Amino acid sequence: xxxxxxxxxxxxxxxxxxxxxxxxxxxAASTRAIVAEAGMPLASFHYAVPSRDELLRDVVGxxxxxxxxAAGALLGDAADVRGALRDALGGYLALVRRDPGREQAMFELxxxxxxxxxxxxxxAEQYARYHAVAAALLETGAARLGIRWxxxxxxxxxxxxxxxxxxxxxxxxxxxxxxxxxxxxLAADALAVFAAPDTGSKETR
Amino acid sequence: xxxxxxxxxxxxxxxxxxxxxxxxxxxAASTRAIVAEAGMPLASFHYAVPSRDELLRDVVGxxxxxxxxAAGALLGDAADVRGALRDALGGYLALVRRDPGREQAMFELxxxxxxxxxxxxxxAEQYARYHAVAAALLETGAARLGIRWxxxxxxxxxxxxxxxxxxxxxxxxxxxxxxxxxxxxLAADALAVFAAPDTGSKETR
DNA sequence: ACCTGTCTGGGACACTCGTCCCACTATGGC
DNA sequence: GCCATAGTGGGACGAGTGTCCCAGACAGGT
Numbered sequence: 407x408x409x410x411x412x413x414x415x416x417x418x419x420x421x422x423x424x425x426x427x428x429x430x431x432x433x434a435a436s437t438r439a440i441v442a443e444a445g446m447p448l449a450s451f452h453y454a455v456p457s458r459d460e461l462l463r464d465v466v467g468x469x470x471x472x473x474x475x476a477a478g479a480l481l482g483d484a485a486d487v488r489g490a491l492r493d494a495l496g497g498y499l500a501l502v503r504r505d506p507g508r509e510q511a512m513f514e515l516x517x518x519x520x521x522x523x524x525x526x527x528x529x530a531e532q533y534a535r536y537h538a539v540a541a542a543l544l545e546t547g548a549a550r551l552g553i554r555w556x557x558x559x560x561x562x563x564x565x566x567x568x569x570x571x572x573x574x575x576x577x578x579x580x581x582x583x584x585x586x587x588x589x590x591x592l593a594a595d596a597l598a599v600f601a602a603p604d605t606g607s608k609e610t611r
Numbered sequence: 612x613x614x615x616x617x618x619x620x621x622x623x624x625x626x627x628x629x630x631x632x633x634x635x636x637x638x639a640a641s642t643r644a645i646v647a648e649a650g651m652p653l654a655s656f657h658y659a660v661p662s663r664d665e666l667l668r669d670v671v672g673x674x675x676x677x678x679x680x681a682a683g684a685l686l687g688d689a690a691d692v693r694g695a696l697r698d699a700l701g702g703y704l705a706l707v708r709r710d711p712g713r714e715q716a717m718f719e720l721x722x723x724x725x726x727x728x729x730x731x732x733x734x735a736e737q738y739a740r741y742h743a744v745a746a747a748l749l750e751t752g753a754a755r756l757g758i759r760w761x762x763x764x765x766x767x768x769x770x771x772x773x774x775x776x777x778x779x780x781x782x783x784x785x786x787x788x789x790x791x792x793x794x795x796x797l798a799a800d801a802l803a804v805f806a807a808p809d810t811g812s813k814e815t816r
Numbered sequence: 817a818c819c820t821g822t823c824t825g826g827g828a829c830a831c832t833c834g835t836c837c838c839a840c841t842a843t844g845g846c
Numbered sequence: 847g848c849c850a851t852a853g854t855g856g857g858a859c860g861a862g863t864g865t866c867c868c869a870g871a872c873a874g875g876t
Contacts, residue, residue: 409823409872431726433638437864447825452865510725513780517719520783521636529784537781561793564781565801568794571780572773575718576742578725579734588766589773596770596801614842614853642834652855657835 415454418444420464427465428507432514459524462515466528469512470535476501477539481547487601490547492594498570499586502577509574533567540566554604562600569593620659623649625669632670633712637719664729671720671733674713675740681706682744686752692806695752697799700775704791707779714779738772745771759809767805774798 410418422444427435437451437458455461482493502509516532519525541563548554555562573593577586615623627649632640642656642663660666687698707714721737724730746768753759760767778798782791 412823415823431722433723433726436862438862449825449827449866450823453823453825458864510722513718514722516780516784517636517715517722518638520715521638530786533781533784557797558793561790561797564790564794565774565777565797568774568777568781568798569770570777572770572775572777575721575776575780576738576769576773579721579738581735585766585769588763589769592762592766592770592805593773596804599801599804600797617853620853641832643832654836654855654857655853658853658855663834 412454415446415450416461416464419446419451419454419461420468423461424465424468424508424511427511427514428505432511432518457524459522462518463525463528466512466515466519466532469508470532473536474539477543480543481550485551487551487553488594488598490551491597492590494543494547495570495573495590495593496587499573499577499590502574503583506578510578513575513578536567537563540564548601548604551601552604553601556600556602562597566597569597617659620651620655621666621669624651624656624659624666625673628666629670629673629713629716632716632719633710637716637723662729664727667720667723668730668733671717671724671737674717675737678741679744682748685748686755690756692756692758693799693803695756696802697795699748699752700778700795700798701792703775704778704782704795707782708788711783715783718780718783741772742768745769753806753809756806757809758806761805761807767802771802774802 419440423435423440426439426443430439438448440461441448441451451458455464480494480497482490482497484490484493516529519528519532537560541559544555544559544563544566573586573589576589577583624645628640628645631644631648635644643653645666646653646656656663660669685699685702687695687702689695689698721734724733724737742765746764749760749764749768749771778791778794781794782788
C-alpha cells in the first residue's frame with residue numbers, strides 16, 4: 407500500500423463505504439468490507455477514522471454534496487409550470503432508476519442514524535439540505551417561468567421532497583415504472599396549483 | 612415456561628419482534644432480544660419459526676393488518692373535500708407521532724427485505740396492501756362527500772401513500788411538527804384538485 | 817545522515833449473531 | 847398405565863463484528 411495522508415485515506419474510505427452500501431446494503435458495509443473495497447489493510451481504517459459511525463457521517467456529506475450538484479440538471483426547458491415540474495420529477499426518478507442502490511443506501515443511512523445515539527443530528531441536517539436544494543430549484547424555476555409561488559417556498563420544497571421520497575420508496579418496493587410515472591403526472595398536476603402569475607405571464611391549469 | 616403450541620408461540624414471537632424493533636430498531640431485534648421480550652428460552656425460537664427472516668415476514672403481515680384496521684378511523688366528518696383530505700392526512704401523522712418507532716421499524720423492515728434474497732417479494736406485497744387501503748379510503752370518502760375522483764383512484768392512492776411516507780420520513784428526520792402540518796395543508800390543497808362533481812354536489816376550491 | 821513523527825499492516829481481543837444439537841419432560845390417545 | 851409425540855431449554859459452534867495494539871517502514875526537516 408502506497409503512503410497516503412490520513413485525510414486522503416478518510417475521503418477514499420467514505421467513497422468506498424458508499425460504493426459498498428449502495429451495492430450490498432448498509433449492513434454489509436462493515437469496516438472489513440469497506441477497506442477491501444478501497445484496497446487497504448484493515449488497520450488503516452481506525453488510523454484514518456475514529457469509528458465506523460464517524461465515517462458514515464462523511465458518507466452522508468458526500469452524497470448530499472453530489473445531490474446538490476445533480477439538482478441543477480433537473481431543470482428542463484419546459485415553458486409551462488406543469489411541464490417544468492413534471493420534467494424535474496421525472497428527472498429525479500430517472501436518477502433513482504439508474505442507481506437504485508445508492509438511493510436505498512441513503513434511506514438505510516437515515517434510519518441507521520436515527521437509531522444511533524452519536525448520529526442523532528445527522529438526519530435533520532440531511533433533510534434540511536434536501537429541502538434547501540428543492541427550494542432553490544423551485545425559486546430559479548419560478549424565475550425562469552416568470553411566475554411566483556402562491557405559498558411559502560420552504561413549505562412547497564418540503565412537499566416536493568416528500569413526494570419524491572414517497573415515489574422512490576414505492577418504486578423501490580414494487581419496481582412499477584408505469585405506476586411511478588403516472589404518480590408523477592398527478593403530482594405535477596397537483597403542484598402546479600401553487601403557481602401564481604407574477605410578471606404578467608399566464609397561470610397554468 | 613408453560614407449554615404452548617408452536618403456532619401460538621410463533622404469533623407471540625412476531626408481536627415481541629415488533630415491540631423490540633419499534634423500541635430499539637430492527638437491527639437490535641436479534642433472536643435473543645426477541646425471545647427475551649417474549650419471556651421464552653432461546654431454543655423456542657427455532658422450534659416455532661424456521662428462521663429469523665421468516666418471522667419478519669409475519670411481522671409485516673401483523674402491521675399491515677393493524678394498518679388496515681386503523682385506516683377506517685381516519686375518515687373524519689368534514690363536509691368538503693379539502694377538509695376531509697386534511698383530516699385523514701392529519702390523522703395519519705398523529706398516528707406516527709404517537710408511536711414513531713413503529714413507523715420507523717416498518718421503513719427498516721422494507722429496506723431490510725429489499726436487501727435480503729429470501730424476502731424480495733415482501734415489499735411489493737406490503738405496498739400493494741398500503742395502496743389498496745388508501746384506494747378504499749378514497750372511494751368511501753368520495754361516496755360520503757358525493758363527489759368522484761377525476762383520475763384513476765389507484766394512481767391517486769399511490770400518490771397519497773407517497774405523500775404520507777414522504778411526510779413521515781421528513782418528520783422522523785427533523786421532528787418539526789409545525790412544518791409537517793404545513794406540508795399536509797398544502798397536500799390537501801393539491802389533492803383536492805382531483806375531486807370532480809358527481810351527484811350534483813358542489814366541488815371545492 | 818540521522819531522527820522524529822507519520823503511516824503501514826498483521827494479528828488478536830472480546831463480543832454478538834443465527835442456528836443447531838440433544839437430553840429432558842409433560843401430554844393426549846390407546 | 848404406557849408410549850409415541852410435542853414441547854422445553856441449556857449449551858455450544860462457527861462465523862462475523864468493531865476496535866485496538868504494536869512492531870516495523872518510510873518520509874521530510876535538520
